[in-house]
Amino acid sequence: MAHDYRNGQSAGTNSGGGGGAAQAAEPGKRTLTESAFASAGMAPVVQRKVDPPAAQPAASATDTRVRSGASWCAQYPTGTTIAELTDATFQANVQAFHDAMVAAATPANALNISISATYRPPQRAHLMHYSYNVHNGTTSPEDANAASAAAGININWDHGDLATSRAKAGEMVTTYVIAYAPALASRHTEGKAIDWTITWSGSLMIAKKGETTQLDCTGTGTTSANLHAVGASYGVHKLASDPPHWSTDGH
Amino acid sequence: MATSRLRTRQPARSRQLPRSLETPLRCAEGNRHTEGARRAAGRGRAWIALCAAWLAAACAGPASAPLHNAARNPEETIAPDQPLGWIGIAPRATPDPGDWMPAGPQAVIVPLPAEGIAAGASLSAIDTAGRVTRVTAGAPSKLPYGCDQHQLDVVALAGDRSAPGPVWLLPPAAPASWQPRPLAIDAPVVVAEANRRDTVGPLVLDLTRSDAAHGTFAIARGGRTIYTAPIAREAMEGAPVDPLDFRHPGIAIPVPAAAWSLSARGPILLVLRVASYEGTHLTPILVEADRARELTAMAAYLYSCAF
Numbered sequence: 167m168a169h170d171y172r173n174g175q176s177a178g179t180n181s182g183g184g185g186g187a188a189q190a191a192e193p194g195k196r197t198l199t200e201s202a203f204a205s206a207g208m209a210p211v212v213q214r215k216v217d218p219p220a221a222q223p224a225a226s227a228t229d230t231r232v233r234s235g236a237s238w239c240a241q242y243p244t245g246t247t248i249a250e251l252t253d254a255t256f257q258a259n260v261q262a263f264h265d266a267m268v269a270a271a272t273p274a275n276a277l278n279i280s281i282s283a284t285y286r287p288p289q290r291a292h293l294m295h296y297s298y299n300v301h302n303g304t305t306s307p308e309d310a311n312a313a314s315a316a317a318g319i320n321i322n323w324d325h326g327d328l329a330t331s332r333a334k335a336g337e338m339v340t341t342y343v344i345a346y347a348p349a350l351a352s353r354h355t356e357g358k359a360i361d362w363t364i365t366w367s368g369s370l371m372i373a374k375k376g377e378t379t380q381l382d383c384t385g386t387g388t389t390s391a392n393l394h395a396v397g398a399s400y401g402v403h404k405l406a407s408d409p410p411h412w413s414t415d416g417h
Numbered sequence: 418m419a420t421s422r423l424r425t426r427q428p429a430r431s432r433q434l435p436r437s438l439e440t441p442l443r444c445a446e447g448n449r450h451t452e453g454a455r456r457a458a459g460r461g462r463a464w465i466a467l468c469a470a471w472l473a474a475a476c477a478g479p480a481s482a483p484l485h486n487a488a489r490n491p492e493e494t495i496a497p498d499q500p501l502g503w504i505g506i507a508p509r510a511t512p513d514p515g516d517w518m519p520a521g522p523q524a525v526i527v528p529l530p531a532e533g534i535a536a537g538a539s540l541s542a543i544d545t546a547g548r549v550t551r552v553t554a555g556a557p558s559k560l561p562y563g564c565d566q567h568q569l570d571v572v573a574l575a576g577d578r579s580a581p582g583p584v585w586l587l588p589p590a591a592p593a594s595w596q597p598r599p600l601a602i603d604a605p606v607v608v609a610e611a612n613r614r615d616t617v618g619p620l621v622l623d624l625t626r627s628d629a630a631h632g633t634f635a636i637a638r639g640g641r642t643i644y645t646a647p648i649a650r651e652a653m654e655g656a657p658v659d660p661l662d663f664r665h666p667g668i669a670i671p672v673p674a675a676a677w678s679l680s681a682r683g684p685i686l687l688v689l690r691v692a693s694y695e696g697t698h699l700t701p702i703l704v705e706a707d708r709a710r711e712l713t714a715m716a717a718y719l720y721s722c723a724f
Contacts, residue, residue: 243565280570283567339514339515343512344722345516346722349655350655352655359723361695363570365529405653408653409696409718409720411724413654
């Protein structure tokens, strides 16, 4: 990962000098760090951090912001484990629900649980949101800069001219593979949602939390109303319209 | 045998049929009338020649139309347990940012569970342009799709490439009478914030908003509404709460993505694309002459990105 950024930088995708960001993480090393949001008065969260984005030319010698571009996209990765859910209660509930399914399954059930996403760092949601908006022209680079500064994210959306600014934001949209306008805040950014695909064969006999009567669950995690009821008893609620999405309240 | 589940009956309600599909019936009737007129009344040769020329032109139909359709003109119905195959997707060769279609070298992909597609199975695939290819199923595999390095679990099928978009994979035991042809999806004839009308061959698809997050989807055929289904945009934390706007189809708003007719005046397999917050649904609906039903077993969902 890190070498990609460095290579991207040395490839000279952006001209001009500049200080670049003084981000000190070693390339390829994951560390635990306090969220940049802490400086904005928000609760710090534990997050994975990967390589810093390539140092893009800054607007001036004193401007340490890193210009927008695809190299930002590896920052603040979305979690893919239950342990990365930042809401402790929900994390415990999801783990208990998961364990109950595993315990209930027989070999014939061939239960399979595949997690796609859990916690999305708010910084990632912020970058996805504003890259989409700047690229589509619904937010100016200047307004995006103001929002990012308020959020404590050291990015500069302004490349000196609007066309380039939108194009660089478009690089991020492409790299993120954004199809719809991303939300700034969602249950995923609160650590209160999980996207997982749950499949099995035949009948999965499982009881609600605290009960002994087993419900006959057939179908999949998307379609089984009984499994949805079991999940709800653990505080893990299904959103009907989106097959993998479960959260604290079904939203 | 699959054909035992197929019932064929002669058309009886020509007034319900769209004008474009009535042509074969009119041809047959026209032939009988012309013969009678010639023998009994002895009308002039010029009139007969003119009528014959008209009939020849009217009966010619589209160049690609299977001839036996015009001859037999079956009005088929599909038994509830008739296997209809699978809805797959022919990927784009290269990604198109912002588009829902996956990209890859595969001829066709079918998102799991794809029940019933065995590795090595050879199937006929019909794309939205009407091109038919033979494709061979591989083992379940993963296809990069969506954000955060997500990968779709799919059955990939190898073969010649099809037009990107939905593909109908016919069941191996498809009745020989099935002659699927794609139906054109025309530009909407009505597009407003609270209502929208699309036409797909003989079908009229209407969307009507009832409140900010709800509405109704209806299918009419031959001037008669034969299917309605509610539209509900569920609440997702962080999502805009603007009213449903059919001018810009978005979350929960169905739009036609593909359609194939089994035969003239026969059943139509309509595929709707419905965006959800985190992905895309492909919802097949079987539309017969006087009824329609959603085919949940053929539905596909492509998860794209956490919201």
